[in-house]
Amino acid sequence: MGVRRRLGMWMAMAACVSAAVPATAQEAAPHGLMPVPASVTFDGGSLPIDARFAVAFAGARDQVLARAVERMLLRITKLTGLPIVREGGTVALTIRCTMPASPVPSAVDDESYLLKVTSSGATLTAPTPYGALHGMETFIQLIRQEPNGFAARGATILDKPRFPWRGLLIDVSRHWIPPDVIKRNLDAMAAVKLNVLHWHLSEDQGFRVESKVYPLLHQKGSDGLYYTQDQVRDIVRYAADRGIRVVPEFDMPGHTGSWLVGYPWLSSGKGPFEIGRVWGVYDPVLDATNEKVYAFVDRLIGEMAALFPDAYFHVGGDEVNGKQWDASPAVVAYRKQRGMKTNDDLQAYFNTRVSAMLARRGKVMVGWDEVLHKDLPKNTVVQSWRGQKSLAEAASQGYAGILSNGYYLDYIWPASQHYAVDPVGKDAAGLPEEARKRILGGEACMWGEWVTPETIDSRIWPRTAAIAERYWSPATITDAADMYRRLHGVSRQLDATGVTHRSGYTAMLDRLANDGPTEALRGIVDLVEPVKNYSRGRRAKFTSQMALNRIVDVAGAESDEARAFGQAVDALLADPSKPERRDPVVAALRRWQMSAREVQPVMSAPLLQEAAPLVQNVAALSGFGLRAVEALEKKWKLALTAEETDAMTWAAAPVADVLLMVAPHVKKLVDAAGK
């Protein structure tokens, strides 16, 4: 511990915020850590954090760690408002790390750490810098407000991940996602201890990396929206600095429409081809019978394998509908000649060839679960998107696997629904230990049909923090209510990493209101969520060049207010005789009623035209809800007219591609009052 800098008398008094705070009743308080560590005990006391907070290294000062400390100080400044010095401070945290950082993190790094915080100082010990990075994130999460200022809660934490592969897929092809957005999401990933960016870089709708060997790929296949190779290297470095591996995906032989714009001869179908502008499965596919195609893929893989240092390389392999192959006499003849019965056999042959190309470059192939086939090389990693069953099957056949089924962020599920999915699910539970160990972890998938640089953060966060906990924390950590309690704080902490899931809401509401007042509008939008699964795409045709600026894009992925209202309703219905249980329900209903009234002046905004019925529904529901509460209070029997019952039903149906999430809760009230 350094010596506190000498200050004038009144300053020393002002600095009393630095005095140690004794253990209090707060020590029994639940913690806010997410993911929950493998082991944590709270020892009482806390370590005051002030502007002179400083970090020291015991032993070597690794550059990766030094940069991480600087980021940590910036984050603490953002969370507390403290203007932390960079010279002359008082050491409060000492980091001891045994090994230096490797050039890039790998899938076999030890990520464990030991963090001890007492009222006189904190120590963080880890075998690798990657473990130390995780420990720093935990340290940040221990900081809280106390009566006299900010302090890190006293604790002993011994922590390590349950799974080594904890990923987030970002699809940058269907909508372009620029480097700065990727970077801020890498910071947020690191904050919740995710360690794999699965970068979905090519699709029918866009080839997003500069290729020097086949420049027409990005020149003709991206609308000019692609990463230069320098930008790719920069992002890979940025990720490595945060302990995150980058696994590139070049989806093939299907999903290659954008490749064919510049190189139509790669296809077994007829060109010319255009960049895909709509969603869905396209017919165009690489010609898996053409040796020139293999030579092309080999050179391309050579170029891209050099750009991405990770040992794993994803080749997609999903959703080959086979129409073009079946329509090509040459392909049909080839299949026959080689004794292949199905297109699956042909694709397996393609995969075997590609796997060999990767192996020659020291890379392990990863593919979506359609690649599973008796001929698939055994060292392939299978990523299951179609179900937990295929993952268990792959593991039992000797393949390593990653689960993504259940983690599709574009389904717009509540966090609790993803949280309930375990990479080792019931299908895998019966596997022998050896096979179960082949399940490396999971990946949340942010597919790009309905996200832009502006909205993507609000679809990834905060829900992905709950998924990250599933991948990191012990399998026994499953309490959804406690998860939501902690998610609330973590969502706010994530702001400080730069992601915009909360801060971006204001500007989007402004646009929706055509710069009119947004207070009442916010009250309405807070109650809705986008329609679920893929029903948005089924409701209307859409092109990738339309703006994602509708109410469905502005709405958060999960309505906290609806969830809270649902809990309040349940509490009230459990004992309607308690008047204090009525208050929150009535307050919410009145607030909606007011929002529905006060939002009227901005409803003439062009982007809000489609939302008029939604506001009517809010007004109607508020009225029904208030009548129901009154009926319950006075023990009347509430009877809605047929028209009113219809209105209740309609309020639960999608309007403008959003769902009014409070509708089922109001219905519950009304039903109870009608009994």
Added chain:
Amino acid sequence: MGVRRRLGMWMAMAACVSAAVPATAQEAAPHGLMPVPASVTFDGGSLPIDARFAVAFAGARDQVLARAVERMLLRITKLTGLPIVREGGTVALTIRCTMPASPVPSAVDDESYLLKVTSSGATLTAPTPYGALHGMETFIQLIRQEPNGFAARGATILDKPRFPWRGLLIDVSRHWIPPDVIKRNLDAMAAVKLNVLHWHLSEDQGFRVESKVYPLLHQKGSDGLYYTQDQVRDIVRYAADRGIRVVPEFDMPGHTGSWLVGYPWLSSGKGPFEIGRVWGVYDPVLDATNEKVYAFVDRLIGEMAALFPDAYFHVGGDEVNGKQWDASPAVVAYRKQRGMKTNDDLQAYFNTRVSAMLARRGKVMVGWDEVLHKDLPKNTVVQSWRGQKSLAEAASQGYAGILSNGYYLDYIWPASQHYAVDPVGKDAAGLPEEARKRILGGEACMWGEWVTPETIDSRIWPRTAAIAERYWSPATITDAADMYRRLHGVSRQLDATGVTHRSGYTAMLDRLANDGPTEALRGIVDLVEPVKNYSRGRRAKFTSQMALNRIVDVAGAESDEARAFGQAVDALLADPSKPERRDPVVAALRRWQMSAREVQPVMSAPLLQEAAPLVQNVAALSGFGLRAVEALEKKWKLALTAEETDAMTWAAAPVADVLLMVAPHVKKLVDAAGK
């Protein structure tokens, strides 16, 4: 115009947003341009903006302009949500610029431009790239929502600035402001056509630039919080790219306390010295009688002059209290020896020497108005902070001048108050034309005592946009109500430049509420403003290392809600018989009442302890206001008790360093109802 890319039939139908929109009644609508151009006519019609919007250059493709176009596309994407392509689009705006960009902008650049927007396309013509940059900002401001999508309003705009020097001073010394915050503010400055960043780089509280010739300056004088020379060069380039000059200020011979920590011998007082931690005028001063001090200043100026390419160099010169000089026998003897009667004479001597050092490096000296002295070299630029009179005086004596008096952002004045101040004020109005032309413009000043990287944007914006208009637009543009109408939209547009005056509010409210719910708290904080002028500093001792995270730091600089409420009250009192004039007043009062009630659960948060009386005041005022409205309606006479009258009075007094801005308006209501 290129040919629109061929699309499938249903896509062409979906693309009907691209069809020209005919002239409508909207053409009579007031415009949202800020600063108001020198000349603007709206020609009817509008130019649709869609994802295929593209820009072409007629003639040379200047790199400065090419980068500006990329930024413009990003901004349009942020404002509209449109995913704009970078290849294959349809040219909708053509830019013709006569001259290439100089390496850095200068104070004599022609900044004029001609922008013509029609329903079939837009052209922007400018003699210099700097004029073209301004034209692009105006083009962005012409974009608005129409029933079928976004479009730029048809217009012919011939524009040029009223003053060549339109600046913003940012003090990075009293609180450290890192490079990214400077950069985002440069983008916002460019958006409102400001062209000078006055970078206040040294102070008693910090020396913020790496010095290679005198490294103890930044090593001992900055707490490790300084710009490397590479960062300085990067920011100067960044500014130049946006048409913004960077004028560095190294304040001397006073305000040099941070220099003396590493080089105590520079002072005529006794060391050791420490970095200043409190606000106010310090005694330490450079020894203006010591030749070694002049040699030091000469070398330092040599180093810094090379780092900052602008022709102007600011040496401060303010607030030398002379105590150390008077206390030093050597200085007293020196003064006597040279026949200097006062410390002002000694400072004038110092300035003459420094001016010569700058002149040898081709630089013009700028100083605060204390530098005015009969011996001051005539080519000095005088920046007036003490009053318009000194500016007029300087101009009449032959000095060029800049006005900052009236533009101090840390006074927390309403935008209208700054807006009413003209660089050519009544003191200058009587000057001969020749002298009046020496008034080059003005600078808004963001002094750093009460701002951090987190809060500074909310103190600069949006008010500085109104000041920028004062410097750019014709002197006849003075309607404050119209200014506020436009400022509302511009404040929202500024979001897209990256400044956080609006988006940062959410996270600060979260912290204030200790991560509790913030809806009601927002309702309270929306009603307050920080105390004015420098009364915050007078109310309590403060050190630079305390956190600026209180309600006074979270509150905006100007309460829009209070202003709107005041207007509603005035309208009601003008004719209390009209019930529709009661509605907005009653709605606001009820909303506050609800906020005051619903905010209670978070008032236990540590940072909100000081705000309890404020919430009581809001509740009390709401009640008085509602009673007053009822009395007016029913033509009762409202009589408050003595206690209630006291409560009214207290509600207008500062609590926790904030003012409840609605208090005077409620008082007006109550007074009217009491008659």
